[in-house]
Amino acid sequence: MRAIRIHAYGGPEQLRVEDVPEPHAGPGEIRIRVSAASINPFDGKVLGGALAGGAPLAEPIGFGFDASGVVDELGDGVDGVQLGDDVFGLGSQTQAEHAVLTAWVAKPASLDWAVAGAAGVASETAIRTLDLLGVGAGSTVLIDGGSGGVGAAAVQIAVARGATVVATAGPSNQDYLREIRATPVVYGEGWAERVAATGVGPFDGVFDAVGKTPIAELTALVDDPAKVVSIANFSATEAGARLTTGGDGDKVGALTEAARLLESSQLVIKTQTFPLDRAAEGYEAILSGHTRGKIVLLP
Structure with missing residues (x-):
């Protein structure tokens, strides 16, 4: 082959x-x-x-x-x-x-092969991290890096669960974040002030999807650094935040939730x-x- x-x-x-x-x-x-x-x-x-x-x-x-x-x-x-x-x-x-x-x-029969092929890692990672943060109905969460594969899945899954979401991305992806029902913020210098200007908060959790923002800036948004979970910053634990990798979590359960959301178009990849x-x-x-x-x- x-x-x-x-x-x-x-x-x-x-x-x-x-x-x-x-x-x-x-x-x-x-x-x-x-x-x-x-x-x-x-x-x-x-x-x-x-x-x-x-x-x-x-x-x-x-x-x-x-x-x-x-x-x-x-x-x-x-x-x-x-x-x-x-x-x-x-x-x-x-x-x-x-x-x-x-x-x-x-x-699901209605699901395109390419979308299904793209769903596994992104949805499982997103759901595992949202579960660690306890994101559900009434939660308020910030997703740093909300336009990439995992970040965009996390935004949509959190919204489907009934959470309020603020997400960061580059200038060209602000409209995309609005499309998937997040309050958009441009990342980079001054991003924390722009988050504050949205009026959304306080945050119950922060999902670091890209590992580019200094972890201390993310933990400053919550009252407990353990409320920050990263999938990409391997030094996050040094600041009291948490790191999650692919070795834990209910993979079949996550894929089942993803399939349901994909079939109902609550998750679009x-x-x-x-x-x-x-x-x-x-x-x-x-x-x-x-x-x-x-x-x-x-x-």
Whole structure:
């Protein structure tokens, strides 16, 4: 099968589409014929070697953590899904023609394959973080970085839960934030004063979706630094804030909530698609840090 791989860390120029052996579903897993797989910011970090501690890449690696597709293999102990079912969810090395998923839900029939392929990581991350903040009806939350894949999902999910949302983004995305029913604020110098000028608050929680704003500026918005949860600032805990990564949370529960919101159009994910052979262009867009919604690869 064809899959995205690299043989050395670096930029998008390192990406290759290569023929590799097909993966197979292990116990509790399924394999899908991939219809769409998204590129997430974490893929960009892996590509650049940010997690390697300066060591060179020892062997070729693949990319991708979420996808949509048709089930074509069931692992031992799997029930509730059949060969030929349409699903989306979370897995590994999903930027390929076949991929193994470890958490999944049925794809609503009305949902576009590209949107379903973009939903896994963004919605699970958003829901996990909102749950840690206790965001629900009557909550007031600030989402720093509200126009990217995770941030935009978090805005819409929080609004669907009945929360009031202020979100930051660049000047070109202010109208988009209004479209998804957040009070928009331009990020950058003076952003805290602009947040105060909205008249919204006090905040029950702050969701740091991008890791660019100094954590001390975010914790200043709440009465307890633990009410700030970051998915991108790995030094957040030094200031008393919390950091969440992909190892915790109810993944199937989050995907189920996302599927319901997507089907009812309470969650809308904007996508830009590229064929697998043009993956480098998609990665360049992700690495620019100025995307709106999600970048999706179509094998």
